[in-house]
Amino acid sequence: MWFSKSTEEIIHELSVNPETGLSTAEAQARLEKYGQNKLKGKPKKSTLELFFAQLQDMLIYVLLGAAVITIAVGEWVDAIIILMVVFLNATIGVIQESKAEKAIEALEKMTTPRSLVRRDGEVREINSEDVVAGDIVILDAGRYVPADLRLIESANLQIEESALTGESLPTEKNAKDLHEDPKTPIGEKSNMAFMSTLATYGRGEGVVIATAMETEIGKIATILDEDIDSMTPLQKRLEELGKTLGYIAIAITVVMLVIALVQDRPLFEMFLTAISLAVAAIPEGLPAIVAIVLALGVTRMSRINAIVRKLPAVETLGSVNIICSDKTGTLTQNKMTVVKFYTAGNLTNVATEGRSFAAQNTDEKELIRSFVLCSDATYENGKSTGDPTEVALVVLAEKYDMERRKLHKEHKRVGEKPFDSDRKLMSTLNQDENGYRVHTKGALDNILKISSTALVDGKVVSLTEEMKEDYLKVAEKMSDDALRVLGAAFKDTNSIINPEEMEEDLTVVGLVGMIDPPRLEVKDSIAKAKGAGITPVMITGDHKNTAVAIAKELGIASSLEQSITGSEIDELSEEEFLRKIKNYRVFARVSPEHKVKIVKAFQFHGNIVSMTGDGVNDAPALKIADIGVAMGITGTDVSKGASDMILTDDNFTTIVHAIEEGRNIYNNIKKSVIFLLSCNLGEVVAIFLAVLFNWPLPLLATQILWINLITDSFPAIALGIDPGDKDVMSKEPRKPKDSFFAHGAGQRAIIGGTLIGILTLVAFYFGLAEFGYSLNSKDIPEHVITNARTMAFVVLAGAQLFFSFSMRSMHKSVFRIGLFSNMYLVGAVILGFILQLGVITIPAFANAFKVQNLSVYDWGLVMLFSIVPFIVNEVSKLFMKESEI
Structure with missing residues (x-):
């Protein structure tokens, strides 16, 4: 019934002086007593729930079924290995999801809305989560209301309350109004302001009467009903790719089983091999790897003052070729001095x-x-x-x-x-x-x-x-x-x-x-952007001459002819403006409608446009732009809410750094994907050719699963967090419609995978030939087949691990970019070889995986075969035209 009480009664009841606000000590005491001002989110999944979620896959079910069958027929060792691989895969998945979740939580904390409150007689800006009952909150156009308020002062104040009332038009507020009827609808409580609504006009002050779940929005908990789609377009495309590859893999395994039946091979052994190959061939880890690379990438971007609010923005950043930037604070120091x-x-x-x-x-x-x-x-x-x-x-x-x-x-x-x-x-x-x-x-x-x-x-x-x-x-x-x-x-x-x-x-x-002098570092950033095929454009409300003077100094424009004012835009027809848009670099004296028109005109010509803004009036343009960039310091809550990215330092240079980081993140994801597909293809080629030509199986089911475990996790993630190409900003922006396998990436995956598969068979052949047998021999002794499979086992794993180094760049030699410049990858490869060596040399593991220790000659041979795909890929770079990966 706060709406029926006078401001004097409320101020007395909440024990606060509106002239000075709460004291810091009192505010802290109330915060500790009542808790933070934030709505309860959906309950987080426990580690156990995350673990079982990793097992919810049809192929995993089949694998578990295979483990049960192996136990039933007395093959306990194989069953234990299968279950161990499933357990390790699920554990790695949990670790990946947890890291991604923590990174996103850290970003959410950074984007917490801020509020103006009066404390200790001074107006301060604090996190909205720290607002407490009794705080005096100052409202102006563009700020979200941080809690439920009883207004004590208002001047032409209008608040948009559609989140509560469904009414799209702003509601006029008057602090002096009183409502005696206890059933007064929310939309008619003109002396109140409610949490999560938006001040669109005027200004006002209010005293906090409810926070967190006690607010109107908290009571109905609308935020919990939001269906948030956390998958980015890239993740969706990769999930579809995974499904397509899955169908292909399943088709291949069915064909293999049919051929095996015709060839009268042991059905149970082929069944296990087929399932294992299907599990290995389907890159089910792709979406998880993309999620963790994106999450770690945006966390890294936050350290350079660019907070990405929406993960799809990372993908779009790599394609930006127009940056429409506000002048004040972004290109200049935002330290106005008369x-x-x-x-x-x-x-x-x-x-x-x-x-x-x-x-x-x-x-x-x-x-x-x-x-x-x-x-x-x-x-x-x-x-x-x-x-x-x-x-x-x-x-x-x-x-x-x-x-x-x-x-x-x-x-x-x-x-x-x-x-x-x-x-x-x-x-x-x-x-x-x-x-x-x-x-x-x-x-x-x-x-x-x-x-x-x-x-x-x-x-x-x-x-x-x-x-x-x-x-x-x-x-x-x-x-x-x-x-x-x-x-x-x-x-x-x-x-x-x-x-x-x-x-x-x-x-x-x-x-x-x-004067607001240009930022010292912006001139170099503009030159860097131009070198990367990006056109910087200034959009400002300032006078034309002022804007052009700054633009000339920064290198955005070279003459007054490259500028146009809002009124001059109005004089042009839409067709004429679309035709002439390419000629302008400075837009002065523009309105919000002009900003939208400018962005749309650039987009009409196929450009990917980034737009900066800080005010309420910038929100429409920020939403329409491919990348809306809000100012973190001077930006209103509305502009931040409409944006894809927030600059915590309001600096143009940060946009250029973010684009560079975005390009590298996308490229790293691409490296991981191509690497995984090459590895999976190698396994399919080796097994399928062996079955097709009625040769002995070069690998057992458990061996395939083990290799998939050590190569599909750590090296792929290490590639995903590669330091990136220092010359990435010397290339043109990536075209959004470019295929994921453009610029030879698809060929690289096919050639690399086929080579790995063939070399695995070659190693298997040499292992047999040492004892006088060939691929077509019958009744091969167990110790001979074990020796040959061990060689194939080492080559398949080793070739993939070595190949990961070569995947760091499509056109640059790994020795040129620095073999040890990605120590995570070096560590992943070393770990892979240690695990592989352990499986072969430790008797208990060797017996379980049906492998044996190799002679010095054989070790030299398998290492030679293993490094061939890496060498071939490195040599091929000498003959390739430079292109981005």
Whole structure:
């Protein structure tokens, strides 16, 4: 019944002073007592549940059935080996899933929404999870409501509550309203704001009355009903590939069984071999490997300040060839500093450091006062909150001994008309000595349109066309010097007026020029992006001349002809704009609708577009772009929610680094997949040819399963986390429609797999030939067949392990990129050989797997055969045209 109580009653009940908020100690005590402000998620699966989930596969069921049959016929050793392989496979799967889950959890923590609260008398930004009952929360356009609030102050506040009410239109809020009816619907509680809803207009303050599961959204727990599809398009494609290969493998095994029946081979032995080959041939581990590589990749990206919110973005990053970037904060330092200000006839330079002298005349004082009172930013003890432009204005006032806190206390705000991207203006109504005064700031040309008078030497005079020209000339000169221009005006009134009446018949006071210098590292990043076939484009609300000046300095544009303004875009027909879009590198004075139009125009020509943004008005363009990139520092919750990636440092350079990382992650996944398919094909080729030509089986079922275990797990994952190609940004972006097996990757898999399979048979042949037998011999003694199978066993495993080194690059020799530059792969290969050696030399394992120790000559021979696929692949790179893998 909070909606039926007055603000005084609620403040008293929650023991909080709205002027100072809770103390840090009290907030911490309440947090410990009531817990964090987050909804309960779906219960996590236990390790045991994860383990059994790994066994839920038809082929695993068949394998377990085979183990039962082997026990029934007394083959205990084979049964134990089969069960051991199944257990180890499931264990590795659990480890992979756990790592991926932990990585995603870490990312979710990084993307926790933040809230503005008043504590200890100061406005602070904290994680929404740390909001407690009694906190005073400040709302403005673009922020999600972090908990259920009873509003105590509102100014044209509108909140979109579709998550609760289903109503798409924003609801108008008024803190002064009271609702006596206890059955008042949620949508009509105009003095309340609810968790997970979105402030779309105006501003307000509210006191937290419920958190976490006690909130309205918590009660209905809608978040638990969301059906989240965590598989990326790449994982889906690979799952489909796995199924296709599975059908092929099953068909081959059926053919093998039919041939075996015709050839009168031992049916039980062939049954086990066929099942084992099917299990080995189907790359069921592909989706898991892709998941862990993506998860580890995005965790690595978070360390370079790029938080990927949606895993498909990693795939898309590799194809980006247009980066549409905002100017302020992304290409520049986002440290706005006022360096000049102008009142009628007086241009003043401001010291960039330290304090300036007190304002010399009335006009300058009124200019600074209007800017500060028409601002929501704060700046105290070197710390600031709010928009960087507004912070710069508050800092300007500090330099002229006009403190923001004091001004706001003396001239309390009683009304406002919030900033709007279409009007490019913001107005406030403040108490004044003789009544009230409207203070307006914004784009100078818009200020001049709604002004009829000007302040000159402390007197209000009529605003002439000549005076307008003077203001515009000064503004243009400042813009040419890459300064951002902001104008200010005021209007006195005897009574409180409606927001609609505020921006009429104003008095122009003057304008300021502020600079946001380019980031030092951005110029090199732009050059790097261009070298990678990526075109950087600047989209900004700033003046055309200012934008072009910065663009020229950074290397984005070379002339004014490469720029266009929003109004000029409106003058072009859609067909004409689509035709000319390729000519522009700077888009100035644009609206949200223009941003969407620009992105769509680039996409029309087949480009993959990345778009940056930070405001509510950027959300549509961020959603439409192939990669929406939100600013982590200045970005609103709305822009972050609409984005695919968040920059924690708001830096253009991070986008380029993320694209580079995205390209390498995709390439690494491709390496793993091609490697796995080559290995699996090698096993199929060796067994199928032996059955087809009625030769003895070169490998037993248990041996196939063992090789699959040591080669399909650690080396494949090690390839997936390869350091990547340092020259990846010297290549053109990957085309989205490119086949996964493009640029010779499919041929590489077929040739490599076939070679591995044939060499396995060659090793088997040599093992028989040592004792005077051939592949067509009958009644081969057991010790001879064991020797031959051991040689085939070592070659099949060894060839795959050596081949993994060669898969690190399609066109570069592993010796060129550094044999030891991926120590994970080196470790995986060494581990594989140690395990293989252990199976052969330790009597208990050797008897179980039906292998024996080899002579020195035989070891030399199998090592020679094992390294051949690696050598062939490395030599072939000398004759291949450079292409990406």
